[in-house]
Amino acid sequence: xIQRILHENNILYLLYLVLIVYLVFNTGVxxxxxxxxxxxxxxxxxxxxxxxxWWIIAPVxxxxxxxxxxxxxxxxxxxxxxxKTFYIIISFFFITRFFRIFLGVHHASMISxxxxxxxxxxxxxxxxxxxxQTLNFALYAYAFYLVHHNRIVSGSIFSVLAAFVCxxxxxxxxxxFLFFVMDRKYKKAAVMIVPCLFYIIHYxxxxxxxxxxxxxxxxxxxxxxxxxxxxLQVVTFIDSMIGPSMWYKVYYSFSNLSFVSxxxxxxxxxxxxxxxxxxxxxxxxxxxxxxxxxxxxIIILVGFGNYSITGRYPQLCFGLGNRTTFYGSILLSYLxxxxxxxxxxxxxxxxxxxxxxxxxxxxxxxWNIQQxxxxxxxxxxxxxxxxxxxxxxxxxxxxYSKYGPISHIQFLSESWATSSVFKxxxxxxxxxEPINKRNVYENGYLVDRKYNSKYEVADYIIIYDSENxxxxxxxxENINSYIDSLLPExxxxxxxxxxxxxLRKIVLFxxxxxxxxx
Numbered sequence: 001x002i003q004r005i006l007h008e009n010n011i012l013y014l015l016y017l018v019l020i021v022y023l024v025f026n027t028g029v030x031x032x033x034x035x036x037x038x039x040x041x042x043x044x045x046x047x048x049x050x051x052x053x054w055w056i057i058a059p060v061x062x063x064x065x066x067x068x069x070x071x072x073x074x075x076x077x078x079x080x081x082x083x084k085t086f087y088i089i090i091s092f093f094f095i096t097r098f099f100r101i102f103l104g105v106h107h108a109s110m111i112s113x114x115x116x117x118x119x120x121x122x123x124x125x126x127x128x129x130x131x132x133q134t135l136n137f138a139l140y141a142y143a144f145y146l147v148h149h150n151r152i153v154s155g156s157i158f159s160v161l162a163a164f165v166c167x168x169x170x171x172x173x174x175x176x177f178l179f180f181v182m183d184r185k186y187k188k189a190a191v192m193i194v195p196c197l198f199y200i201i202h203y204x205x206x207x208x209x210x211x212x213x214x215x216x217x218x219x220x221x222x223x224x225x226x227x228x229x230x231x232l233q234v235v236t237f238i239d240s241m242i243g244p245s246m247w248y249k250v251y252y253s254f255s256n257l258s259f260v261s262x263x264x265x266x267x268x269x270x271x272x273x274x275x276x277x278x279x280x281x282x283x284x285x286x287x288x289x290x291x292x293x294x295x296x297x298i299i300i301l302v303g304f305g306n307y308s309i310t311g312r313y314p315q316l317c318f319g320l321g322n323r324t325t326f327y328g329s330i331l332l333s334y335l336x337x338x339x340x341x342x343x344x345x346x347x348x349x350x351x352x353x354x355x356x357x358x359x360x361x362x363x364x365x366x367w368n369i370q371q372x373x374x375x376x377x378x379x380x381x382x383x384x385x386x387x388x389x390x391x392x393x394x395x396x397x398x399x400y401s402k403y404g405p406i407s408h409i410q411f412l413s414e415s416w417a418t419s420s421v422f423k424x425x426x427x428x429x430x431x432x433e434p435i436n437k438r439n440v441y442e443n444g445y446l447v448d449r450k451y452n453s454k455y456e457v458a459d460y461i462i463i464y465d466s467e468n469x470x471x472x473x474x475x476x477e478n479i480n481s482y483i484d485s486l487l488p489e490x491x492x493x494x495x496x497x498x499x500x501x502x503l504r505k506i507v508l509f510x511x512x513x514x515x516x517x518x
Contacts, residue, residue: 009105015271016109020092022264023117023361024085027126028368029077031320031410033069034420036129040069057206058166060139061132074375074424080128087131091138092116098141101148102289103338110350111337117357118329119249120240123320126364130323136165137330140172140192144179147188156191163195167203170196171302171327175295182291221309229308236315237304241328244493245317250352252404253359256366261358269351288338296331303327318408318491319400367401367409374398374411374466378425381464383471387430389462392455393422394435394446396482397467400489405496407489412466415451435463437488441479 029037040048048067055062064087072080092112099108116125116134123130139162146155163169173196180189239245257265303324307313313324336349378384387393395418400407412418412434422432438450445454446461460475463482474482490496494503 012105012109015268016092016113017089019113019264019268020088020116021085023357024088024125025081026368027081027084027361027364028371029072029074029080030127030371031414031417032129033072033080033127034074034424035416036066036069037072037074038420038423040066043070057203058132058164060161060165061135064135064165065129065132074421084126084128084131087135088116088125091134094138094142094145097145101145102292107337111333114333114337114350114353115330117360118325118333119253119353119356119360120246120317120325121322121329122360122364123323124326126361127320127323130320132166133168133323133326136162136168137172137326139165140169140176144176144192147180147191152188152191156195159191160195163199164202167199167306168303169199171299171306174302175298178298179291179295182294226308230304232314233304233307237300237325237328240315240317240322240325241332248404248406248493249317249360250356252406253356253363255404256359256363257355258362261362262355265351265355265358269347269354272350273347287340288335292334293331296334299330300327316492318403318406320410363401363403364409367411370398370401371411375421375425377466377469378422378464381469381471384426384430384464387462387471391462393430393432393462393464393471395422395432395464395466396435396486397465399434399436400491405490406493407491413489415448415453432464435461435483435486437483437486439483441476441483444476446479 048070051059051062051066055066068079068083092109095112095115096105096109099111102108103111115137124133125131139158143155143158143162146152146158159173163173173193177189177193177196180186180192307315307324313321315324315328316322317325336353337346339346339349384393395412398411399413400411401409403409410417412421413436415433418432418434422430433455435446438448440447440449441457444457446457447454457476457479460473461479462471463474464471488495494501497503
């Protein structure tokens with residue numbers, strides 16, 4: 001009997017392994033990835049081995065993610081694809097171990113999978129740099145599992161690693177500490193929180209005392225701004241997790257599904273329903289653990305607090321900034337899978353989410369192909385290769401992937417990504433900057449209203465139209481007309497509403513810096 005169960009569990013894990021490989025592999029590199037490849041490609045071993053600047057306050061993230069950029073190449077992404085897939089598989093294993101403390105293998109693995117691939121936050125799965133959030137929780141989850149089973153030494157090691165991933169560790173540490181406190185296991189609770197306390201001291205020292213890197217905490221922080229940002233966090237959380245943004249995300253994910261993904265999703269649902277669908281008869285029947293709900297809620301609230309203090313990251317479903325919604329996906333995944341409803345209803349909900357997950361993966365894969373085609377065009381464009389002028393080349397087109405009416409994954413929309421792509425494609429011959437709807441030409445300067453940066457323009461600028469692979473000169477008097485001709489980039493469904501809509505006014509009150517886009 002035991003051997004048969006073990007065999008069935010191995011089949012289950014193998015199915016998830018194959019599923020993860022299919023979903024993650026060939027999803028590409030994005031945004032900051034390009035900039036960090038440029039930054040690290042010429043570093044020597046001694047420069048890589050010791051973290052500096054930002055990475056000194058995120059040392060474990062440095063060693064897990066940052067140092068490997070030295071070995072990535074935009075013309076051969078196999079290593080980053082393997083590493084990214086490996087990290088998600090390890091995270092799945094660690095998180096599943098955590099939930100096995102409370103649940104049978106079927107429910108534990110479903111929750112783990114859903115946390116990793118929840119539709120609101122694919123930037124923590126497919127965006128290599130965004131993996132820090134996933135790895136952070138996975139390390140803490142495994143530390144908890146080890147400590148729960150009285151493996152204090154190994155649990156302490158994983159707790160230290162988790163604490164020093166980056167500043168997102170604080171919420172996980174507090175939540176798991178309080179879980180043990182609720183169980184009156186104070187020594188085990190200490191293992192969860194003490195490394196985090198040392199990390200907080202480490203962070204304050206290197207950002208406030210020995211100023212190695214900039215702090216995420218604004219110098220002019222006040223209670224009014226924090227409260228305003230907290231309200232924004234709550235409102236955007238509801239929108240991104242159960243509101244219009246989430247349903248936009250799910251709806252348009254279906255239009256991104258490939259034929260192969262549809263077949264695989266149907267096959268998996270049949271397998272899960274037929275072979276594992278009656279798991280409730282073998283495992284403990286679905287019911288909520290109050291202490292887990294409290295712990296996961298604390299993770300969300302601390303996340304709100306972190307983002308309220310920085311004032312930079314609302315909870316959004318779209319764009320690579322959607323990693324902010326990772327905190328909420330932990331609680332929501334648990335509530336969905338453990339919901340005490342009939343097996344058919346639960347299977348139906350999981351089927352919708354699974355198809356959405358496949359569609360989002362296909363979207364990232366197709367956008368990766370598009371990015372590679374654009375990079376190839378840049379590398380092989382004769383005029384770009386022969387370009388001798390010292391003028392900046394302004395790049396239009398391919399700013400974001402199109403996810404229905406929403407502009408989703410960043411590509412040539414930000415300065416650091418655009419300049420890095422051109423440096424990698426043309427071996428540093430050309431300085432490049434994006435040109436888009438954020439820009440306006442005024443008083444002899446091309447102004448970026450998002451970053452309040454400006455570049456002096458003398459008579460004309462050089463444009464590279466990445467949509468049509470064309471390089472051309474644009475006279476200064478025609479710059480604003482050209483900008484007006486570019487397609488709008490709608491980053492949120494609110495932008496699809498009339499300009500005088502009250503929701504726009506509320507958003508601008510809570511976050512005035514978004515005026516450039518609203």
